[in-house]
Amino acid sequence: MRIITVFIFLFIFYFTAFSALKKDETLSVPISGPLDYIEQPFDVLHYDAVIDLTKAPSKEMSGVCNITLYWKEKPDTNLFYFHLRGLNIDSAFYDGTRVTAVAKDSITSATYHYEITPPAGDEKDTVIVTVYYSGIMTAEPGSSVWGGVQTINGILFAMGVGFYNNYVSATQHWLPCYDLPSDKATFHCKFIVDSGKVVASIGTLQIHKQDNGTNIYEWTHNFPCATYLYTFAVADYIPIQISDSTPPVVVYARAKDSTAVKYVFHLLPRTIQAFEKRFGKYPFEKAGYVMTPIGSMEHETMISYDSAALLYYYSLRDSLNMVGAHELSHQWFGDMVTCRDFRDAWLNEGFATFCEAIWYEELFGWNEYLNYIRAKMQNYLGSIVGQEGIIPLYDFPRASPSSNYPATIYNKGAVVLEMLRYELGDSLFFKGVNDYLSGCKFGDATTDTLKYFMEQASGKNLNWFFDQWVYKSGWPIFNINEYISAPYQDSLYNLTLSVQQTQLGGLFIHVPVEAKIRFYNDSVVYKMLTVDSAEENFNFGSLPKIKSITYNNGLNVRTLAEFYPKIVSVKDNPDKPQSVFAYPNPANNYVRLLFNKPIGNTTIKLINSLGQELLTTSTVIQNEGQFYILNVGIVPAGSYLLLIESNNFCDSINIMIQP
16 A cells, blocks of 8 residues: 555656646747757847947947847747847846846857846737847957957947857847847847947938937838848948949948049949849848958948958959959848858858859850859869868858858859759759749748759759758769770771769769860860769760860869869770879869878878979878878979879879969
């Protein structure tokens, strides 16, 4: 009887505890992280702030922010979260009732935030949370400061993201807000500054007035906007109207830079037209730029633009303004449609870099578009990989030497989109992109969202494309043996290309390989191959005498791949493949050596034309397909010999290093 009683007691205890635990677990939805989207029960609709910056360019400030939010579901257990870093909360109110904003997580945590518990019995679905705050505005921690609030050269300005902070979004350094890209809201702010100062911000300038020795600027943006795209800049700016068409183009700059601004930005209206032709009407009320000491950053309708880039372009009399075009394209890709969390940051930066090539195509035609893409690919393979390692586009690592915005997602992202354009053709590609933009307009998206719209537009299953080019790291490496037969009737030749994939990390399929074949009569033909297997043969007969064959230099596409061709005559032994390959060649800062067999302890020497050893290094090559990255950026431009030696192996490669 006592055993049964104890059992009943324990059952009741554990059932009660489990029920309480389950109830406690539903107390609130955990806050989202910058790399981990969690849908919240609330939706922030609007931020309305008054910020006193009369001490500018000092970072001292005081302000009040009214946050209008809508409860999508409101059981008594829900909490409201907001972010604020480095500033003091003086008081907080929930629909006029004073509440306590409780700091949660460590200040060094990516999810450091404040929680507000709604007052008991408040069942309204739309409420206003008011936060009074003050202090000295800060920026992302560390020695390489970019995101947050800074004051440089008498300019006080905010940059919306950080390169090295674990929380990415940096508007929380000056505004209480739910600082994650998935929750977009409209914005109004009344900035109060000293007389003689001008404030540039997002949206439309509704009011500018003087009041008792201060200037008041009220900016309103009536489009839902991710908080990391909010900004302000305070200085002795003048607004320079580049165009008063729709949308108007205005640049805020100091008077001394006005001549440079007018020259560098005079093609901006045409850039807008080029992007509108491809992606639909410009989505916002203005195209604004503000000159800041560092940059550049695509804040919605008020792009921060690095003043050093302005002066550099002006010194070259360059009005192509690729920085301006890149940031402008973000108004479609990143601003109008925003990545849901920062795992998908490549959607912003890959498209913006691809749009640079679209701008080149608009000005100079198709061949220059392909050349621009080729330059991005060569920079990626020849330099960026050596600096950042081989990382994927989606959910890439962020630890050094990577960052929140590694160059990989820009350059590789652009090449991958160019390849998707080739795969689908122009009509289906741009239909899919426009469906993506209109379907997600003023909202957010993921890589799978883009894939869905491209599949719907094309009727194709694109799992393979996104799996190998976006979610997976690396690229195909092709060894190509070129078998050219002895001449037969009418001096014609038979060509067989034996294509072998040698990269580590798995097979790539449906890879377009364009071969450019030049004959001794200087005529040219292009042959498009599609590689699907680890090793394939492609036969082309009845060809004139062949002078040269090059790859990835045709009329249609630039494929993210490496090519190592070798001419094999009929008398050669085709079973003796080359053992070491060097790419890129010519090189800039890095040479990657690919070893096709393990050779053990290896010495690598860089020798100049005088026989002098300029570099010597050692490594161990244990695996077939192993890479070794050699830094050659410290030697002068010129022709060199790479000597690779081990106990039972010796090979050499001639390389060229470019300035």
